[in-house]
Amino acid sequence: MSAGLRGLLGRSLRVPARLMSAEAAERRSASRSFETLRVTSERDHVLHVELHRPEKRNAMNVAFWREMVECFQDISEDSSCRAVVISGAGKIFTAGIDLMDMGNDFLTVKGEDMARKAWNLRRKICDYQETFSVLEKCPKPVIAAVHGACIGAGIDLISACDIRYCTQDAWFQVKEVDIGLAADVGTLQRLPKIMGSQSLVNELAFTARKMMAPEAQSSGLVSRVFADKETLLQGALEMAATIASRSPVAVQGTKVNLVYSRDHPVSEGLRYVATWNMSMLQTEDILKSVQAAMEKKGPEDIPFSKL
Numbered sequence: 001m002s003a004g005l006r007g008l009l010g011r012s013l014r015v016p017a018r019l020m021s022a023e024a025a026e027r028r029s030a031s032r033s034f035e036t037l038r039v040t041s042e043r044d045h046v047l048h049v050e051l052h053r054p055e056k057r058n059a060m061n062v063a064f065w066r067e068m069v070e071c072f073q074d075i076s077e078d079s080s081c082r083a084v085v086i087s088g089a090g091k092i093f094t095a096g097i098d099l100m101d102m103g104n105d106f107l108t109v110k111g112e113d114m115a116r117k118a119w120n121l122r123r124k125i126c127d128y129q130e131t132f133s134v135l136e137k138c139p140k141p142v143i144a145a146v147h148g149a150c151i152g153a154g155i156d157l158i159s160a161c162d163i164r165y166c167t168q169d170a171w172f173q174v175k176e177v178d179i180g181l182a183a184d185v186g187t188l189q190r191l192p193k194i195m196g197s198q199s200l201v202n203e204l205a206f207t208a209r210k211m212m213a214p215e216a217q218s219s220g221l222v223s224r225v226f227a228d229k230e231t232l233l234q235g236a237l238e239m240a241a242t243i244a245s246r247s248p249v250a251v252q253g254t255k256v257n258l259v260y261s262r263d264h265p266v267s268e269g270l271r272y273v274a275t276w277n278m279s280m281l282q283t284e285d286i287l288k289s290v291q292a293a294m295e296k297k298g299p300e301d302i303p304f305s306k307l
């Protein structure tokens with residue numbers, strides 16, 4: 001069967017992730033092939049998602065915006081995956097939105113009059129927002145490993161990740177004002193909650209100036225800086241493996257509650273976690289963990305069930 005026919009059949013047989021069994025999702029998230037992403041399983045329970053258009057500096061074309069949603073919906077349902085590393089293939093992390101596709105996709109939006117065009121454009125923007133919101137909705141922690149440049153939509157992407165690392169030659173640019181638009185897929189909403197200074201976020205967003213790795217670290221955008229890409233990936237994968245060795249009930253519950261609490265008052269966050277834990281505290285992971293601690297064993301020694 002030709003690759004084209006296989007791709008076509010794969011697409012038409014696609015089952016929404018929510019309707020798949022955990023086993024089917026597991027098989028799919030590790031084996032599936034994409035045009036713009038490469039997914040590999042490098043350590044136990046850890047998936048590595050690479051932005052994979054190196055010859056175009058991983059610019060985000062139309063296929064990318066769709067494939068990220070498919071990829072992370074699969075990963076969300078994959079009960080064998082407990083942590084994810086996302087990095088860029090080739091020279092840089094990403095050059096942001098594909099400026100060629102942007103012309104075709106946005107600037108020529110269809111509609112019989114202004115209202116219908118605006119309606120369709122709004123829907124398209126919401127779809128694009130989902131490309132990064134899936135990272136936040138995915139209960140498995142996601143670590144962004146940035147080398148070289150991270151531009152425009154790249155900032156939107158990493159803002160939706162849980163942990164950010166970079167190389168010492170990395171630079172970051174909220175470039176949207178330089179292409180004539182207000183960033184609309186997450187940077188303006190998430191970055192102020194990540195970085196320590198609203199003033200600095202405003203400065204970066206109003207001017208599109210580059211921020212280099214040391215400033216990214218001192219401002220809280222990234223939590224660790226590595227010498228080069230090799231050590232960066234090693235560090236990110238090790239962190240992912242450390243997370244993956246913990247109880248998935250505890251880790252995934254922690255992510256869900258951190259994201260919820262970021263967006264709600266303390267009192268609501270407390271109510272939410274109480275409701276969450278009225279079921280999750282009944283996990284066998286607590287007994288296993290307490291017993292291991294008493295026996296002076298670490299979480300790495302505990303065979304937690306899939307989640």
Ligand SMILES: CC/C=C\C=C\CC(=O)SCCNC(=O)CCNC(=O)[C@H](O)C(C)(C)COP(=O)(O)OP(=O)(O)OC[C@H]1O[C@@H](n2cnc3c(N)ncnc32)[C@H](O)[C@@H]1OP(=O)(O)O
Nearest residue numbers: 055056057059095096097098099100128151152153175176
């Ligand atoms: C609803 C809207 C949602 C999101 C909106 C997001 C807004 C943004 O993302 S704004 C940011 C847009 N991006 C840029 O302005 C970056 C443009 N690129 C560059 O400045 C440079 O390419 C570089 C990233 C600094 C890398 O430089 P270098 O290493 O010298 O590579 P090049 O020779 O310039 O490029 C190689 C190859 O890649 C193509 N390419 C690079 N960036 C893009 C891009 N953003 N879109 C499309 N194509 C890109 C470039 O054209 C080259 O292709 P060839 O076919 O080899 O010519």
